[in-house]
Amino acid sequence: MTYWRARTNTLVLLAGAALAGAVAARDAAWLDIAIAIVINALVALSVGLTFGQAGILSAAQGSFAAIGAYTTAILTLKLGWSPWLALPAAISLPAALGYGLARLVARLAPLAVALATLTLSAMVEIVLRSWDDLTGGYVGLAGIPTVLSGHPIAFYALAVGLLAIAVLVYENLMLSRFGRALTTIRADRARAMADGVAVPGLLSAAFALAAAMAGAGGWLYAHYFSYLSPGSLGTELSISVLLMMVVGGARTILGPVAGAVILGVLAQLLPAQEVQGLFYGGALIVILLVARNGLLGLVRREGAL
Amino acid sequence: MAYLAELAVRGVLLGAIYGLLALPMSLTFVTVGSIDFALGAYAVLAAAVGSTIGGVAGVAAGLGAALAAAAAMAAIFAGLKRVGVDEPITISLASFGLAVAIGSLILWVWGTRAFVLHSFDDVWVLLGIRVGPQSLINFAVSLLLLAVIHFLLYRTGLGRMMRAAAINPAGAELSGIPVTTLQTGTFVSGGLLGGIAGVLILFSAGLDFTAGLSLTLSGFGAAILFGAHGPLRAFLGGILMGVVEALSAGLASGAVSAMVPLVVIMVVLAAGTVGGVRFSGDRP
Numbered sequence: 195m196t197y198w199r200a201r202t203n204t205l206v207l208l209a210g211a212a213l214a215g216a217v218a219a220r221d222a223a224w225l226d227i228a229i230a231i232v233i234n235a236l237v238a239l240s241v242g243l244t245f246g247q248a249g250i251l252s253a254a255q256g257s258f259a260a261i262g263a264y265t266t267a268i269l270t271l272k273l274g275w276s277p278w279l280a281l282p283a284a285i286s287l288p289a290a291l292g293y294g295l296a297r298l299v300a301r302l303a304p305l306a307v308a309l310a311t312l313t314l315s316a317m318v319e320i321v322l323r324s325w326d327d328l329t330g331g332y333v334g335l336a337g338i339p340t341v342l343s344g345h346p347i348a349f350y351a352l353a354v355g356l357l358a359i360a361v362l363v364y365e366n367l368m369l370s371r372f373g374r375a376l377t378t379i380r381a382d383r384a385r386a387m388a389d390g391v392a393v394p395g396l397l398s399a400a401f402a403l404a405a406a407m408a409g410a411g412g413w414l415y416a417h418y419f420s421y422l423s424p425g426s427l428g429t430e431l432s433i434s435v436l437l438m439m440v441v442g443g444a445r446t447i448l449g450p451v452a453g454a455v456i457l458g459v460l461a462q463l464l465p466a467q468e469v470q471g472l473f474y475g476g477a478l479i480v481i482l483l484v485a486r487n488g489l490l491g492l493v494r495r496e497g498a499l
Numbered sequence: 500m501a502y503l504a505e506l507a508v509r510g511v512l513l514g515a516i517y518g519l520l521a522l523p524m525s526l527t528f529v530t531v532g533s534i535d536f537a538l539g540a541y542a543v544l545a546a547a548v549g550s551t552i553g554g555v556a557g558v559a560a561g562l563g564a565a566l567a568a569a570a571a572m573a574a575i576f577a578g579l580k581r582v583g584v585d586e587p588i589t590i591s592l593a594s595f596g597l598a599v600a601i602g603s604l605i606l607w608v609w610g611t612r613a614f615v616l617h618s619f620d621d622v623w624v625l626l627g628i629r630v631g632p633q634s635l636i637n638f639a640v641s642l643l644l645l646a647v648i649h650f651l652l653y654r655t656g657l658g659r660m661m662r663a664a665a666i667n668p669a670g671a672e673l674s675g676i677p678v679t680t681l682q683t684g685t686f687v688s689g690g691l692l693g694g695i696a697g698v699l700i701l702f703s704a705g706l707d708f709t710a711g712l713s714l715t716l717s718g719f720g721a722a723i724l725f726g727a728h729g730p731l732r733a734f735l736g737g738i739l740m741g742v743v744e745a746l747s748a749g750l751a752s753g754a755v756s757a758m759v760p761l762v763v764i765m766v767v768l769a770a771g772t773v774g775g776v777r778f779s780g781d782r783p
Contacts, residue, residue: 251588253595298769304588305534306768309719313764316716320761324754429712433599440592471603478596482589483578 200369203447204362211354214455215347225346231458232353233414237431238438238450239360240407245436246444247368247376248400249304250296254311255408256431257318258288262409263416263427264322264329267338272328277341277417284413285406292405296398315429322424334423341417353414357451360407364447367403376400433471437478443488452490505628506749507742512634514741515641516703517760518734519696520718522648523689525733528722529665530685533587536594537572539714540601541565541690542697543614546706547605549698550614561701562694569690572597573683580679598711605708615705637699641734644692648730661685713760720764 198205211232218228237259244252262284269280299310322329329335342348367373375396378386387393416422434457435450442453457474464473485492520538527535542565549561575593584590619632652658663671664678672678696714700706706714717740724736740760748756 251592302768304586305591308588308591309534310765310768312712313716313761313768316713317758317761317765320754320757324752433595436592437596466607468607469603471599472607473603475596475598475600475603478599479575479593482584482593482596483575483582486582486584486589 201362201365203365204358207361207448207451208354208358211357215350215354218350219347222346225350227458227462229346229350229353229418231454232350232357233411233418234431234435234438234458235451235454236353236357236360236411236414237408238435238442238454239357239364239447240404240411241432241435242439242442242444242447242450243364243404243407244401245439246446246449247373247380248397248404249380250300250311250397250401251304251308251436252311252401252404253308253429253432253436254292254295254315254318255404255435256428256433257315258292258405258408259412259415259431260318260322260422260424260427261288261291262412263422264335264412265409266413267335267416267422268328270339271335271337277339277413281410281413284416285409288409288412289402289406293398293402296401297394300394300397300401315432319424319428322428329424330422332424334421334426336421338416338420338422340420349418353418356410356414360410361447361451363403367400368447372396372399434474437474439488440478441481441488443491445487446490449488449490453488456489501628502749503746506745508628508630509634509749510742510745511738512630512638512741513745514721514738515638515734516696516699516737517717517721517740518737519641519644519692519699520714521721521733521737522645522730523685523692524715524718524722525727525730526648526685527689528727529729530661531576531587531590531682533590534594534719535569535572535686535689536591536712536715537568537598537601538689538693538718539711539716540598540605541568541693542700542714543605543706543708543711544568544601545694545697546614546701547609547708549701550616551609553616558698561698562691565694565697566687566690568597568601569687569693572690573686576686577679577683598715602708602711609708611707613705613707614701616702618702631703633703637703640695640699644695645730645734652730716764717760720760720767723767724763 214228218224237255240258241252241255244250244255265287266277266280266284269275269283270277295310295314299307323332325331342352375386375391378389379391379393379397383393412427415427419426435454438453438457439450440453441457442451443449457477461470461473464470481488520542523538524534527533545561545565548564549557551557552560572594575597576590579585579590579593622629622631652661660671660676661681663674664676664681668678697706721737721740722733724739725732727733740763743763744756744759747759
């Protein structure tokens with residue numbers, strides 16, 4: 195019991211997801227939206243970990259998701275692997291790339307790191323568009339095998355399960371000495387170094403963990419929608435999840451997840467797909483001006499959570 | 500050899516646009532310590548409005564639209580400062596939001612079509628090298644603006660105030676220099692310069708609603724290539740990037756040439772000369 199008392203975020207998530215699943219299961223369209231929201235939430239959680247805890251503003255989480263998605267798509271389509279066998283690859287390849295990038299730039303000022311992630315994201319997009327033999331170029335990859343294709347509620351449960359594992363890992367990280375070291379780094383880097391924290395190494399590890407979460411999101415995306423093109427994840431998702439994180443609150447663990455839910459539901463009310471960016475960008479600016487710590491940040495300040 | 504020379508000349512002319520984008524980028528980087536991610540979006544907005552109205556009125560309206568968008572960014576910056584946010588990363592996050600909003604607005608109003616207008620059909624041959632008159636105009640305009648900004652920064656009182664605010668904001672504030680006003684003005688000037696770049700691209704290669712982010716990145720890459728210290732280096736950075744891109748476009752595939760500005764940015768960032776503040780030194 196004491197184990198779970200310290201890990202309320204995971205329990206809150208599971209309870210909320212079960213409730214949402216019970217409501218959404220009545221309507222196929224809503225269940226579809228709920229699954230998309232959970233996938234977004236997983237990627238948003240990853241950007242929350244990089245920015246809220248490690249202080250790295252990453253504009254590449256969508257690209258890590260794309261790498262995870264393309265990895266599993268290529269392994270299952272071209273090599274005939276089972277999707278379950280491809281899951282570790284879809285998680286570890288983005289993690290390795292994220293670790294490499296972070297090792298390269300983690301010692302720099304925050305703005306330079308943010309630009310490095312944006313640059314990486316632009317590079318990934320070019321590779322996806324131009325490596326025709328492997329990624330299908332502009333056309334993309336179709337016919338990716340689906341998993342648990344019986345009733346969509348089973349896939350919803352799978353997606354929630356992966357998200358809950360990610361939240362639990364995140365929560366355990368923050369409760370461990372590494373989490374405390376991350377908090378120290380954010381507050382005062384010089385102090386953390388004096389305490390003997392291997393700052394670039396720890397930041398890179400946190401970034402790699404976040405990239406792994408995004409890769410898992412990409413795996414879910416590929417095996418749910420069974421179609422991938424350079425536009426399906428990538429830069430657009432990177433931007434959306436940044437906004438979800440800001441809206442929900444970057445410092446709280448469940449903030450990005452709450453942001454994904456709020457924006458995912460609100461986006462259904464928009465008149466056209468084209469105005470989504472207008473709405474997202476506008477909301478980002480308003481939240482930064484009005485509630486810098488996000489909506490969950492407001493709640494926590496009132497002492498409710 | 501003549502082919503190589505032609506590629507190099509084409510690169511210099513192309514690089515002038517990058518240099519033009521790098522000017523406001525380095526101005527914002529130096530005076531505010533932040534990046535305006537919406538810079539490329541101002542250029543696309545100016546091109547979109549300019550191509551719809553057409554002619555001289557179109558150019559004026561395009562620049563007006565870009566200025567209005569930059570004024571919105573300046574207002575956001577002032578608002579953020581008022582509520583006590585002055586971390587560069589948050590300001591650039593807000594400008595990222597504005598860039599997304601402008602891109603979406605353009606997609607909504609104009610759709611996915613490309614914006615391009617041609618003012619000249621003939622091609623001049625100088626010393627066996629073919630050049631379009633428009634690219635010479637682009638080069639001349641960029642060079643002129645470089646001269647204007649250089650003069651403004653190093654020969655006027657306004658420029659001295661700007662440089663003081665960049666080097667030591669607190670000290671400048673104490674000496675009676677309106678630092679926030681200067682920084683707000685820098686954002687607005689970004690709209691004018693970005694808008695001019697957009698109009699020039701409109702009359703050359705053209706662009707579409709997706710171009711904003713890559714224009715921002717090109718401008719940023721050019722600005723940091725020789726270190727973000729002043730307009731001349733930023734402009735030269737743009738020229739060098741243009742030459743490398745034109746050479747790789749002529750000798751290798753399109754994907755490789757699109758990679759070039761990105762690789763340049765990555766190498767310069769990894770070398771660790773940008774941003775000034777290192778780990779050990781980031782205590783106030």
